[in-house]
Amino acid sequence: MRSVLKEIKVSSVMLLLAGSALLAFGLYNVHSISNVTEGGILGLTLLLEHWFGISPSFSGFLLTALCYLLGWKILGKRFLAFSFISAIGFSVFYGIFEQFDPLFPQISEMPLFASVVGALFVGISVGICVRVGGAPTGDDALAMSLSSVLPVDIQWIYLVSDLVVLLISLSYIPVSRIMYSLLTVILSGQIIGVMQKIKLPGDLGVADSV
Numbered sequence: 001m002r003s004v005l006k007e008i009k010v011s012s013v014m015l016l017l018a019g020s021a022l023l024a025f026g027l028y029n030v031h032s033i034s035n036v037t038e039g040g041i042l043g044l045t046l047l048l049e050h051w052f053g054i055s056p057s058f059s060g061f062l063l064t065a066l067c068y069l070l071g072w073k074i075l076g077k078r079f080l081a082f083s084f085i086s087a088i089g090f091s092v093f094y095g096i097f098e099q100f101d102p103l104f105p106q107i108s109e110m111p112l113f114a115s116v117v118g119a120l121f122v123g124i125s126v127g128i129c130v131r132v133g134g135a136p137t138g139d140d141a142l143a144m145s146l147s148s149v150l151p152v153d154i155q156w157i158y159l160v161s162d163l164v165v166l167l168i169s170l171s172y173i174p175v176s177r178i179m180y181s182l183l184t185v186i187l188s189g190q191i192i193g194v195m196q197k198i199k200l201p202g203d204l205g206v207a208d209s210v
Contacts, residue, residue: 012132013085019128020089020136026121027056028097034107034114036177039162039185040139041067042122043169050172057095060137061087067138067145074145082134083141090136115180116187123191130154131195155193159185 030036031046041063045056064087072080107114126140135141139161147154162185166178173181 008081012082015132016082016085016129016134016136017089019125019132020086021093021125022121022128023125023136024090024093024097026118026125028094029102029104030107030114030118030121032056033102033105034111034118036111036114036118036180036184039165039181040142040158041137042139043162043165043181045137047165047169047172055095055098057091057098060094061091064135064138064141067141068135071135071141071145074148079133079135079141079144082129082132083136084134086129086134086136111177111180112183115184119184119187119191122184123188124195126188127192127195130192131198153193154196155189158189158192162189 027042027046031042032049041060042056044063045054045060048054048059049056064083068080068083068087071083107117126136129136130140130144135144139158142161143154143157146152146157150157163182166181166185169181170178
């Protein structure tokens, strides 16, 4: 692991933290107050927060850590190091953001707008982290792992896991809102897939596309 840490460049760490901060900002200021949820681990953290009052800053880190075990076995130590940076960054930034009132409380009255904006936040932020080689949440680790061993593009793996969580989320979110959530997960998954095809400068020390 020490040899891997020595190879990590500051530019890669900055990208991972930027993606994690953007994800935490969007999840707190859009998803958590709009009832337009995400799928995967992100959706599970919001579900746990709704029913049990567990902060995503805690549940997100715990669930992600469990999924890292699979990623570590399949993708190796570099993935583990990058993902640890991403997950810690997400938890820290979310913990900071939730000390303040949401910036856009009125977005709860605009579900269509919230679904599109939320998809942009998640798609771009997670897309950055995954492109560098780290997984800020457990569903990202799962999707990266499965896409490396299955002949399936990463956006479709996201879609299947998201749909499962959305079905469970019907326990507290009306069907009408779930439809907006479906739009969000489709858009965010596709954005993540597109970002994996973007060519980044070689001096960033990024991993190969998933």
